Amino acid sequence: MRTGTGRSATRRSTAWRSAVAAAGAVLVLAGCGAGGDDDEGGAAETQAAAEQSGQSAEPGPDGEQSADGPDTSDIPDPVAEVNGTEISRDEFLSVFENQYQQMSMQAQMTGQPVDEAQLRKLTTDGLIGTELLTQEATKRGIEVSDDEIQAELAGFAERNQVSTDEFIESMGGQGLDREAVLDQIDKQLRVQKLIAEEYGEFEASDAEVEAAYEQVAQQQAMSGGGAAGGGGVPPLEQVRDQVAEQVRAEKEAGAMEELSQKLRSGADVTVHI
Template sequence: MLQKKWVLSMALVASLSFMTGCSAAAEPEAAAVSSEAAEESAAAEAEGPTPDVSKVPDVVATVNGEEITKDDFVRIYEGQFAQVQQQAEMSGEKMDQEQLRKQTAEGLVNTELLIQQAAKKKIFATEKDMTAALGDVAKSNEMDTKAFLAAMDKQGLNEDAVRLQLKTQLEVERLISKEVGDFKPSEKETKAAYQVVLDQYKGQSTTDEKGAKAPKYDDIKKELAQQLKLQKEGAAVKKYTETLRKDAKITLNM
C-alpha cells in the first residue's frame, strides 16, 4: 500500500471514524483535500496541545492482509487533531487524544475495507475522471491546477501520487453511491434543520447584548441540505462498513 494514498481521503476517513462513536456532526464544507491542512496543524501545535503519536505502533492495523502503517495513521491523525482541537476550544471541552487515536484507526480500517470492496466490484476511475477531479480539488482550494500541484509537491506529494489518491477516492465514492445510494433531504428536513439554527441564535441573544442576527433560510438552505446529506450518508456508510467487517480479517494493534 502507498502511504500517501490516505491524504486525499481525509474527509472520508474523518467521517467514518467519527461515525464509530464521536458525537461531532459532519461539517457541510468538508473537502477531500486542503493544501492548508499542514498549516492548520502547525498553527494548532503552536497554540496548544500537540498530536501525541509516540505510542502508535509501526503497523496500526492489518485488513485482509493489507497493512495500515504508522505513517498512514499520522498523516490523517494530525489533520483531524487540528479540527477536533478547534472544536474542543469552541465548546470549552478537553480533547481526549486516546479516543481520537482509536477513532482514527477505526476510520482507516473502514476506509481500507471500502477501497478493497471497490476493487472487488471492479469500480475504476479513468484518467479523464482524475483530471476533472484534480481541477475540482484545485478550484476548491482557490488555486489553478498548476499551483495546487506545486503546493502538494511541497508536502511531499508529486503529481503521480496526487492522481493515485484521487483515483482511490473517486472509486470509493462511486462504490458508496452504488451500494449505499444518494441521499437528498426533503424540504421539511431542511426547514427543521434551519429551526435548530434559529434556536441557537435565540440562545445566543440571551447572553449577548448585541443579539446576533440569524441568517435567512434561503441564504443557508444549500449548506443545510449538504450537511443533512452528509449525515445521512455517513450513517448509511457506517452500516455498510459494519457488514464488510463481518467477513473481513482485521487485526487492530491499538
Template structure:
C-alpha cells in the first residue's frame, strides 16, 4: 500500500489541479521536472539524440482488473491511477537511469486500489455521517493548501477539468468517512513529544553526517517541530490504514487479474 493512501481521495482531486499548468504544480513537482530536463539535456549532449520518456504499457490489462467482494475495479479506474503513478516513476527513471518495472508497478497499483476499495466498503457499512458543514470546512482546508482564495475557487478549477461539484462533494464525503473509520479503529495518532524529539535528533544526525554546509543549516527543534509532527502523523496514519486493510482482507473475497 502506498504511503500516500492516507489522503488518496483528496490527492486525486488535487492531482487534477496539476493539469491546469504550473500554478497547480507543487515545488517538488517543479524540482523533479527541472532535474529531468537537466538529465535530458545531458543525454542529448552525450548522444546527440533527445532522451525519450518511457511510455506506460497498458496492453493486456483486462476490463475487470480486480474484484473486491461484489465490487469490480474497472480498467478505466486502474488506467487513470496507473498513468499517474507511472509518470512519477518515469521521471525518476530519467534521473537514475533505472528502468521502470511496469509489471511490478501494475501489481502495486492494483493492490492499492483493492485496499482503497476495502476501506471504502467498510466505511460505508458503518453508520458514519458527514454533514454539509464538515464537507465545506474540508474543502476550505484543501483550497488553503492549494493557495486558492476559497473553496469556490477550488471547485471552479476542478470544474475546468470536467469534475462537477456533486462528484467532488461525493469524493470528499468518502474521504471523511475514511477518516472517521480510522479514528474509530486506530484512535489518537498524534505523535508524542518524545517521538518528535527522537525524530529531530535522527534528522540532525543525518544532516550533520552529510557534512559540508548542511551542518549550519540544521534548524532548531521548535522550527522543525511542525514538519516533524506532520511527517510522523502521516506515517502513523498510513500504518494504521495498512493494518486495517490487512485485517479486512482476511474476511474478504478478493481476486486480482493483473
C-alpha cells in the first residue's frame, strides 16, 4: 500500500487538481454542481457569486465569457495536439470557464483577482496531462466494463442527490450529451486503473488526516468561520471519512501529475495557446 508520493507532489497536486483532478475533468469540475442541498460548489452558488461580483456565470456567444468574465476570444482551436490527438477549444473552455467561476468566488473572499494567464496554463497543462494518461492507459490495454461505467455514473448522481438522468441532463449545460458523459467516465476510470497499476492503492494515515483537518480548520478561522482546531468546522470524527478521502484524492492527483510529466518528456506535444 502506498501512503504518499512525497510532500512536494502533494503540494503540486493542489494546482493540478484545480485544473484536472481526473481524466473526467469536465465531470469532476462541472458535474459536482449538478444539484443537492449539501453541494458546496453547486451551480446555484456559482451563479449567485457570479452575479454578486458583476459577472455572468454563463458563457456568451462562441464560448466567450460575458460581462466581466474572462476574455476567451483569442483561444485557438485546437488548443494543443498530443501525439496527433487534438485538444479542442470546447474542451478547454469547459474546464477553464468552470474553474474561473470557482476562483472568482474565492477572489471575493481574498480580494485577489483571478490570474487568468496562470489559469490558462494550468488548464492547458492539465488537459495535456489527462490526454497523455488516457493514451498510456489505452497503450497498456486497460479497459473498463459497462457495469463499471454505470456504477460510477450512479455514484456521481448519488453524490449530487439526483437521478442518473437528471445528472446527465445537468451536464448538457457543459455541452455533454449522454454518450459524451459515459465517454468521460470511461476515460476517468481507465486513468484511475492506470495510476493504481503504476503506484498501487493510496491510503491516508491518521496523522495525515489530522493534519489535513487542522489545515481546513485554520483556513476556516482565517476566513472568520471559527477558531483553529475545529471551532468553525464539524468535529473530526464526524468528517474523518471525508477528510481521508480528500487526502487519498490529493495523493492520486500527485501521482497523476508525476506520471503525466514522465510521459510528456517523450511525447510529441504542440501547444497553440
